[in-house]
Amino acid sequence: MATLSFNAARFRAPPLQSLRHNLNFASYVKPTSFLSKNLPRKHLLQKFRLDSISESSVSTQNGPEIEEEEDREEQAQGEDYDDPTFELSYLDPETDPESITEWELDFCSRPILDIRGKKVWELVVCDDSLSLQYTKYFPNNVINSVTLKDAIESVSEELGLPLPEKVRFFRSQMQTIITKACKELGIKPIPSKRCLSLLLWLEERYESVYTRHPGFQKGSKPLLALDNPFPMELPENLFGEKWAFVQLPYSAVREEISSMKTRYVFGASLDLDLLGIEIDDKTLIPGLAVASSRAKPLAAWMNGLEVCAVEADTSKASLILSVGISTRYTYATYKKTPVTTSEAEAWESAKKSCGGLHFLAIQEDLDSDDCVGFWLLLDLPPSPV
Incomplete structure (x- = not known):
């Protein structure tokens, strides 16, 4: 049986050497100093194997007849x-x-x-x-x-x-x-x-x-396709003051997720073990940092939105924030030049190279070592059903 894993390939993100601009692009955020805390490995990928449900530990004390009976039952379950x-x-x-x-x-x-x-x-x-x-x-x-x-x-x-x-x-x-x-x-x-x-x-x-399935219809399109509506104007309470394309080593991202429960930080994580994403610890994960003098209230508002992705739309020189099911906001804009277009394309390319993995961080200052909000995000292709 196939195991449910996002991607077993080893992704390598290209370094974002040029993401710096003096106007609407702020300078890089310093790598955040994260608390180190190791979470236990749950090996959750095994749960995607449907045939693993019938597995059991058989004691040799049961005797050969009982073992044979249980083997037959397991085989029947496996067929089901x-x-x-x-x-x-x-x-x-x-x-x-x-x-x-x-x-x-x-x-x-x-x-x-x-x-x-x-x-x-x-x-x-x-x-x-x-x-x-x-x-x-x-x-x-x-x-x-x-x-x-x-x-x-x-x-x-x-x-x-x-x-x-x-x-x-x-x-x-x-x-x-x-x-x-x-x-x-x-x-x-x-x-x-x-x-x-x-x-x-x-x-x-x-x-x-x-x-x-015997009734499978090849080429059948999903009856209820997912929406991708035109972006709306961002509500005033979600405005930040500065933003920057940033990057963090994958090891730092994992440590940030591990430490979220021990620190008062708004945001949402992903179970990276469950997703089965294999990325080298030194690989740089692209993200977006947003700074605001009202960072905590901003992070609190964001926390209730079910943030799911950030996208750089180079055709409109803007960043799109996707929340909920089908709500999309124009999160920020920038002056369209060959340099800024190249920067945005490099950021999107890095995101795709990481299998869609990226993050959104809210800080009081772009030079701060701490986040008051951190969302780990993953762009997935549309569901085939």
Whole structure:
């Protein structure tokens, strides 16, 4: 079975030698002095292997007959999990159910036709560590908030999980149904593209499950495509005073993420082990630093936006901030010259070379060694489903 991994290749980002400008581009931010704290390795990539669910430790004290029986059961389970029509209901036995307070959810059609020639719909639920994995197919004539509400309750009952406090989802077209179902259950719905575990799992399922399904329709386009709307004007409370293209070694980025829980810093991290991104510690990760005399209030406002990506739009000489599901802001502008265009292109190139990994940092001053807000971001290609 394929393992769900973002990219096993070793990325190397080109150094950003020219990102310096005397007008709207501030000078480089000094490498931040980060607290060092090592997090335990969870080896979460193993959880993407659907056949790993049937693995178990068999004691030799059970005797050969019991071992043979368990082997047969495991083989039968393995055959089920290899069946593309199989519906998954799994909770990591080593995970405390009470600790899973946030789910990631997708409820959408798949490139699969049923016996009526209609598209099959599917509910996919997980948490950010994939300790929770649940899938269920539905015919297209029962798609509504009541069906989804009942299905969410079924996930909780089948796996002995409490209902989550929050549910993240990334399709704007399903916002009404998902919001209504969640609110009836007392769950806070959060429209957000920071559903990276879910998006990566869907990408893996497309290759290992949907394309092998007997009803798969090759070339079928997603019914509910993701939005990419025209950027809006940035709200006044999100304005910074200065900004700069910056870079940090990958080792420093990891240490910053590790230390976020021990310091009072706004922001959001990513589980780099889960994503399976392999980058050399010395590789420079591109980022955007924003300075403001009201840095803490600015970071607090940003913290409620579900920040997902920053993009340099060289055609319009601007930076685009993407938040939530489909909200895009013109975050900053600069004077368009051959030099600034080259700088912006180099920054985007570095981001792509790092597999889309980049960051946003908010500081009181661009020469400060500390951040009051730090968001690790990842640009992913659109979901194939």
